[in-house]
Amino acid sequence: MAVVPVILCGGPGSRLWPASTSERPKPFLDLIGGRSLFQRTVLRMSRLTDVAPPLVVTGALHAQEAKRQLLELGAPGRILAEPVGRDSAPALIAAALWIARESPDAQVIAVASDHDIPDTAAFAAAVETARPAAALGAIVTFGVKPTRPATGFGYIRPADPIESAPGVLKVQSFIEKPDAETAATLVSSGCVWNSGNFMFRADAMIAEARTFAPALVEAVECALPFSGSDGEIVALAPRFAAAERISIDRAVMERTSRAAVLPIDYAWSDLGSWDAVWEACPKDEAGNAVSGDAVVTDMRDCLVRAEDGARVVTLGLRNIAVVARGRDVLVSDLAASASLKASLARVTAGDLLGQRAPDESVGLWSSRFEEWLTRRALPAWWCFGADHESGGFHEALSPHFAPLDIARRARVQARQIFVYATAGKLGWQGPWRAAARHGLDALENGFRRTDGLYRFSVASPGKPTVEDHAPLYEQAFVLLALAAITEADIAIEPQSRARAAQLARTIREAFAHRRGGFSADLSANAFLNDPVMHLFEASLAWLRLDRDGPWRQLAGEVFDLFSERLFDRELGRVYEVYDSDWRPLTATSDDRVEPGHQFEWAWLLTQWAALGGEDGAADMARRLYQTGKAGISPGAGLVVDALNDDLSVARGGSRLWPQTEWLRAASRLEQQPADRAREICAAAAAINRYLLPSGLWRDAPSGSVPEKDHPAPASSFYHIMGAIVALGDVAAEQPD
Numbered sequence: 041m042a043v044v045p046v047i048l049c050g051g052p053g054s055r056l057w058p059a060s061t062s063e064r065p066k067p068f069l070d071l072i073g074g075r076s077l078f079q080r081t082v083l084r085m086s087r088l089t090d091v092a093p094p095l096v097v098t099g100a101l102h103a104q105e106a107k108r109q110l111l112e113l114g115a116p117g118r119i120l121a122e123p124v125g126r127d128s129a130p131a132l133i134a135a136a137l138w139i140a141r142e143s144p145d146a147q148v149i150a151v152a153s154d155h156d157i158p159d160t161a162a163f164a165a166a167v168e169t170a171r172p173a174a175a176l177g178a179i180v181t182f183g184v185k186p187t188r189p190a191t192g193f194g195y196i197r198p199a200d201p202i203e204s205a206p207g208v209l210k211v212q213s214f215i216e217k218p219d220a221e222t223a224a225t226l227v228s229s230g231c232v233w234n235s236g237n238f239m240f241r242a243d244a245m246i247a248e249a250r251t252f253a254p255a256l257v258e259a260v261e262c263a264l265p266f267s268g269s270d271g272e273i274v275a276l277a278p279r280f281a282a283a284e285r286i287s288i289d290r291a292v293m294e295r296t297s298r299a300a301v302l303p304i305d306y307a308w309s310d311l312g313s314w315d316a317v318w319e320a321c322p323k324d325e326a327g328n329a330v331s332g333d334a335v336v337t338d339m340r341d342c343l344v345r346a347e348d349g350a351r352v353v354t355l356g357l358r359n360i361a362v363v364a365r366g367r368d369v370l371v372s373d374l375a376a377s378a379s380l381k382a383s384l385a386r387v388t389a390g391d392l393l394g395q396r397a398p399d400e401s402v403g404l405w406s407s408r409f410e411e412w413l414t415r416r417a418l419p420a421w422w423c424f425g426a427d428h429e430s431g432g433f434h435e436a437l438s439p440h441f442a443p444l445d446i447a448r449r450a451r452v453q454a455r456q457i458f459v460y461a462t463a464g465k466l467g468w469q470g471p472w473r474a475a476a477r478h479g480l481d482a483l484e485n486g487f488r489r490t491d492g493l494y495r496f497s498v499a500s501p502g503k504p505t506v507e508d509h510a511p512l513y514e515q516a517f518v519l520l521a522l523a524a525i526t527e528a529d530i531a532i533e534p535q536s537r538a539r540a541a542q543l544a545r546t547i548r549e550a551f552a553h554r555r556g557g558f559s560a561d562l563s564a565n566a567f568l569n570d571p572v573m574h575l576f577e578a579s580l581a582w583l584r585l586d587r588d589g590p591w592r593q594l595a596g597e598v599f600d601l602f603s604e605r606l607f608d609r610e611l612g613r614v615y616e617v618y619d620s621d622w623r624p625l626t627a628t629s630d631d632r633v634e635p636g637h638q639f640e641w642a643w644l645l646t647q648w649a650a651l652g653g654e655d656g657a658a659d660m661a662r663r664l665y666q667t668g669k670a671g672i673s674p675g676a677g678l679v680v681d682a683l684n685d686d687l688s689v690a691r692g693g694s695r696l697w698p699q700t701e702w703l704r705a706a707s708r709l710e711q712q713p714a715d716r717a718r719e720i721c722a723a724a725a726a727i728n729r730y731l732l733p734s735g736l737w738r739d740a741p742s743g744s745v746p747e748k749d750h751p752a753p754a755s756s757f758y759h760i761m762g763a764i765v766a767l768g769d770v771a772a773e774q775p776d
Contacts (some may be wrong), residue, residue, distance in 0.1 A: 042092040045085035046135040046150040049078060049106060050125050051099035053154065055313045055380050058368035059347060063663050067153040068105050071311060072320045077154040082115050084157060093117045095138065097131045100441065101735060103273045104419035104470050117274045121423055123280055123441040129291035130283040133249050134276060140242040147174050150238045155310050157318045162306035170239040170302045173205035178300040179240040180208060183232030189223035192312060192378055193236040196301050209300035214289060232303050239548060248298060253291045259283035265760040275423045278442035314361040314377035318343040402717050405724040406771035409764045414468050416735030422475050425754055434481030436751040437736060441680055444751055447497045450487040453479045454517035455758035461524035462761050466479055475530050483518060492546045494518050512551050512560045512571040519578035526585055540582060544590055555621060557601030566625060567618045569606055572598055573641055580647050599648055603656065612663030614641055632690045633680040635671025638664045638699030639705035646708040665709040678726050678741060696739050696756050697741045698764035699726040707766040720770060727763060
């Protein structure tokens, strides 16, 4: 029977800061040359005798990176994606339960993804030595024969040999990380280091876990999906967060009578600190390990590492680690580098997560947001934001990635299609085609009415329709989604052009206004401006793709409605609510000016002008932009929700989406390069206050309300993507 490798990829590796952080953790870094530690582990597993493809357990934020690195090796494998980290016990138990579905008595070799074992043949021989004991039901840990009395490792005290398993010993006890004096005593008495690598039968591990940690097993079982196949990222459900955060040693190994140890004496390192990395790295004749943009003079036995634009110059150093990544720099005596974790406690959590505001540099903001988008947000929302059982996209996710069981709107499905199609156009290597197709299928199967329009919302799967009416707002976003797909890859929906043209004809028939233009029903007697604004956006998107279609006429009709009815030429603004003849409802409590919509209309009007639209569009855009800027709070640096007619603050809250529209408008309306860069960076800093390292976001700025009270609305992803695209366009025009 084939051995099944389980590779555990968890933890930020904070003792290797600043190279390793929660956003790009240690396993996925190339620390000692050639390959990442994870890839080295995959290759080590592939060279075992009679071995199955590996099962990788990692966080949802890093599942796509694990998949990418597997593909880079041409290696098969499954990935179990944890919604939150819960230490080694839940991870190992999830893997054992998954493997046991196909083969309960399968032998598992469970290893950390970030250890260095140079002698692959010796490791393979050790696995073969451990197999007989594992076959008998023992849970074998690999115990490293100490080379020194280290205080950074746990220890194992071996007992008697196991019959029928030469070389494997029973475990007498486990010892936590000791002080220096105790460590020396343990080494002299024959104890071994606990490597945290194990071999066991899947059913044996599950049985012991059920005995000693039944609630943990129950939580993991509830989170385990029912099926999956090789090469897939299999998302563990949010229920996984209910599992106790505990190591496998404490949960099982210190309690079970099945614990065994195989002493090994090949070279091994957990690469847990910069001095360990230095020992493992190739060195020059002076004992220096140097990588990146570094100039070194008169240096001996040092480690120097420069990343992400950092440049390092050293002179006259001995036994020093210098690690620079962007603006973050570590300088440490190599012998003291293992104590780094304690020092980092004084650094803010935002800094460690890469959230500190960079200098006023559009390029830096663009790079940071792009990394957040591709490594965290896109994978997280496809993994947890898509309903992979019933279809479509969820409306919102809790801070722990749990979907909210509420009615789903057509606009959210269309916006997520737009997001993933745009991601594909930008070069994201993740499953953007599958995500776009997923949203299209949901629109077609659940939202499309017999008249060709798309209904407002449906209930959660299996429940009856909630709102069968079909507002203009929903139709506009379906048009925009079809344009994004056509631009990214029309093969996703070969009929997208025809579908869009038919929907445009249906919109004309359904929403034609008696006095020209379009209606946009809020009620029988009131219209909102933003449905026609998004129809304008969709028309412009199609016009960029198809100059000969109906799109110039459609965009022109929206512009005429805007310039003749919606735009207040005297005051340079657009209102929120109008009567059924498109006259501002100035006498109601809804007489408010939303800065976000001033910015959004301004951004669209610049596009219309660039596409050969009416001459007055650019001037209107500039005036709207100035009105929108009246809504930027000088103290908070955020765009407020709404203004009164005199431009005093009507609603002082600050949602996420107006910040994104501020950035998009600034990218087109600020004329002087220095002013534009300053304004864009201010808007980027505002957006950054809403984004979470997990790939989620708040709809209120950080520090204003508890994070737990604010689920992430999926609809905001469209706005965020628009801002990131605009930021990237400016960065490409004027590289820093």
